[in-house]
Amino acid sequence: MWSYDSVFYQISTLGFCGAPTENDGVLAHRIKKVEDWIPHMVKLGVDAIYFCPVFESDRHGYDTRDYTKLDVRLGTNEDFKEVCGKLHDNNIKVVLDGVFNHVGRGFFAFQDLLKNRENSPYKDWFTNVNFGWNNNYNDGLSYEGWEGHNELVKLNLRNEEVIRHIFSAVEGWIKEFDIDGLRLDVAYSLDMDFVRRLRQFVDSKKDDFYLLGEMIHGDYNRLLDEQNMLHSVTNYQAYKGMWSSFNDRNLFEINYTLEQHFCGMYQGRHLLNFLDNHDVNRLASTLREKEHLPLVYAMLFAIPGIPCVYYGSEWAAEGKKENGGDEALRPSFEAPEWNELTDYISRLAKVHKSEKTLCYGSYRKVFLTNRQIVFERSFDGERILVAINLEENPFHASFDAGAAEAVDLLTGEKAVFQGGLDMPAFSAAYLKITG
Structure with a gap:
């Protein structure tokens, strides 16, 4: 699967493009802005982009009105087809947000339900519709909203007409935009039979079509099945474990998570790893010590799984939730920036993609204190030791490397093991064993 040795880049599409918060119905070709960022993505080492929702919606994209039409605030389907074509020309795969658990109140079938009530042919498209009740919109009926949010009308994913409607839209995205995968919004809420059928459907439409699910909690294995x-x-x-471990200077936390995951319940799985996204505070606003920024990224690109970078965070853009809203997390930047952190992440991405051991290797703790960690990734006879020191002082980690020397893939410099490893202050190294 192409995704397993890829570096992902996520954009919150409506925010990235500077679209108005409310759907004003005014056509604007804002999606073309993505084309201006392609050289930046290529330089950064990106080979897959994940777009937050792009289809016609009431407000933020997760309240879909029309699965077949690009949001008018972003442009036309032809605009997006051209964007996807240029991304593919630069060897960047395209993954779209599949918001299938719920729709917005502007969705055509829900509008018909409000108008025709019991006589609507779409009355069974939604969950727990009750014509003898009311809701906060005073519709004269009630229905199930996602996690109590009535602006997000929950679809009945056991209804064959709903399934056909969604599958038809997905087929259209594959044919029109040649997309390479889907990220399923709130996958933990989806009907499992629907997920199985979606997998069978996309497999029949395009080879190596990637399905990623949003799992915030619970057992990931409930939905993970490569077949x-x-x-x-x-x-x-792992997201929580990384920033929390650095802030508390307690690397036992992230090591516990990594051992639990990759020496146990998710061994051999390829989870999508990230340090921030459209729903959480940006890393640069979360970390207490700015010297740790490159070190956390070094961990992101070294642990098992697929690394994903959120647009703007590669140059340490800041952003926090404000009054419960996400607008500050989803800004429009005039142009991409490039600084020392961006350059470092680019180097990490290049090494990650060039070393199968970092994409597919096992995980083993070698040395661990609160502020230092050395772990081994091994694959097909090759070994890479990843060494990170959070401390402002140099440190000597005593361990048996099972080798005499290595080369640091990040600097090209030779490393010698003499009863362990000398670790500079605030440092990270990817040490490929050479002898």
Whole structure:
């Protein structure tokens, strides 16, 4: 699967493009802005882009009105087809957000339900419709909203007409835009039979079509199945473990998560790893010590799984939730920036993609204190030791490397093991064993 040795880049499409918060119905070709960023993505080492929702919606994209039409605030389907074509020309795969658990109140079938009530042919398209009740919109009926949000009308994914409607839209995305995969919004809420059928459907339409699921909590294995369900899920546990370990200077936390995952319940899985996204505070606003920024990224690109970078965070853009809203997390930058952190992440991406051991290797802890960690990734007879020191002082880690020397893939410099390893202050190294 192409995704397993890829570096992902996520954009919150409506925010990235500077679209108005409310759908004003005014056509604007904002999606073309993505084309201006392609050289930046290529230089960064990106080979897959994940777009947050792009289809016609009421407000933020997760309240779909029309699965077949690019949001008017972004442009036309032809605009997006050209964008996808240029991304593919630069060897960047395209993954779209599949928001199938719920729709917006502007969705055509829901509008018909409100108008025709019991006589609507779409009355069974939605979950728990009750014509003898009311809701906060005073519709004279009630229905199930996702996690109590009535602006997000929950679809009945056991209804064959709903399934056909969604599958028809997905087929259209494959044919029109040649997309390479889907990220399933709130996958943990989806009907499991629907997920299985979606997998069978996309497999029949395009080879190596990637399915990623949003999993915030619970057992990832519930949806992970490379043969029948999802190829990957979002690794929120590692996300929390990474920034929290650095902030508390307690690397035992992230090591516990990594051992639990990759020496146990998710061994051999390819989870999508990230340090921030459209729903959480940006890393640069979360970390207490700015010297740790490159070190956390070094960990992101070294642990098992697929690394994903959120647009703007590669140059340490900041952003926090404000009054419960996500607008500050999803800004429009006039142009991409490039600084020392961006350059470092580019180097990490290049090494990650060039070393199968970092994409497919096993995980083993070699040395661990609160502020230092050395772990081994091994694959097909090759070994890479990843060494990270969070401390402002140099440190000597005493361990048996099982080798005499290595080369640091990040610097090209030779490393010698003499009863362990000398680790400079605030440092990270990817040490490929050479002898």
